[in-house]
Amino acid sequence: MRRVYKKADLPVAEIRRFLEPGPIVLVSSRWKNHTNIMTMGWHTVMEFSPSLIGCMITAANHSYEMIRKSGECVINIPTVHLVEEIVGIGNTTGAHLDKFRKFGLTEEEGNIVKAPLIKECYANYECRVADTQLLKGYNFFILEVVSARAAVYPKYPKTVHYRGEGIFMVSGKHINLRKKFKNQNL
Template structure:
């Protein structure tokens, strides 16, 4: 039986990828936020679209510095990721408060997150959609993988405190070997 779904809940059906941590550094202060709304836009160079609400403390830092890091946590960091997402960096050092370790990046001022299995250093490539949609187009300029974290499972937000962890991996024939 079909029922009408409130439009405010549509986002729970279109989860675009793993929950990530977006880090910024502005005026000598590092911050991080949890983010679910991102998408690959191009492969070479790698471009990522990220929606950062204008209400988030990180929005202004990203707008001013035009650089950030997208840190990808494994599911074991779920409780910390949720705490990061439920707190504001305006008056709180989220790295210290939630036991996360900032590491220096190579090409941007924003820090890497040591506990994450991947970190993507990014620069803003296009701002045409920022004023209207809060959508930043980022170019990944350096990527890091922690090879000690074997087969990390990512966390996916389905709304209202509901998360799914990566499940079974299947392989199907593709045009690439």
């Protein structure tokens, strides 16, 4: 069951709102005329400004060279409605497969990068590769988010979070403890 999200620009310094909780994401890329999508669970916010994300992409993955050579990718945040696609994308290689077509997903044009955004996802973060020093030892990319958009409704997405062994946790309810924070620690 798909959802259609109406989206608005999100300031890049605020992308943690949907990424820090730790959802599985779909990473889309373009190299020459070929596009690809991979499923990724190992990522973290690294800085507000510049807006940095660190992530692990195994070199054996078809997307690795596409992202390294193009210097770009898009981190798309899917919701539970796409969980079958998340698994399908993670269990196929894009070497000889058009994953957008195979999984019925729609390419959307970004504001800055040439890699395609996935229209059906709740949020899309356009990224440029910012630092490759950990690629050799750890396959770890440091990306800078250069443009972002997110759905305006619902306020928070129902994301899926991977535990390994085929088990996904689905995001639950929210607690607001803002009153207990000092402003600088929010």
